[in-house]
Amino acid sequence: MDRRQLADFLRSRRERITPADVGLPAGPRRRTPGLRREEVAQLAFISTEYYTRLEQARGPRPSREVLAGLTRALRLSDVERDHLHHLAGAPPGPPPxxxxxxxxxxxxxxxxxxxxxxxxxxxxxxxxxxxx
Structure with missing residues (x-):
C-alpha cells in the first residue's frame, strides 16, 4: 500500500466535488475547494479522524467496506474505484x-x-x- 499516493488521490478527488454535487448547502465562504474532510467522512460513513489520517498518509489499510464508502462519497468512476483499490493494496472485487x-x-x-x-x-x- 502506498499511503502517500492514496492520500494524494483522495485529496484530489475530494477537491473536485462541490457541496451541491452531493446535495449539501455551500454555506458561506469555504476555505477549501470542493468538499471538506468531515463532509467526505460523513458521506462515506466513517469518522472524520479516520478519513483525515488517510489523507495525511497516516491511516491503516482501509477495509473493502471503507473503500466502498469512499467510492460512493467521492463519486468515483469504475476506473477510479479500481485505482483506489490498487493504491490501498486491495484488489477490487465485483461491485456489490x-x-x-x-x-x-x-x-x-x-x-x-x-x-x-x-x-x-x-x-x-x-x-x-x-x-x-
Missing amino acids: GPSREVRPSILALLHRLPQAAAIVLSATYEVLAWND
Missing part, C-alpha cells in the same frame, strides 16, 4: 449488488400486519417477502 436478505425485524413487522397486504421488494422490484 443489491441485498436480497430481509432482516428479521422487517419480517416480524410484516407478520404484525395481518389485516393489510404488505410486501418487501428488492431494488429490482423482485418480491422478497410478504405477509399471509
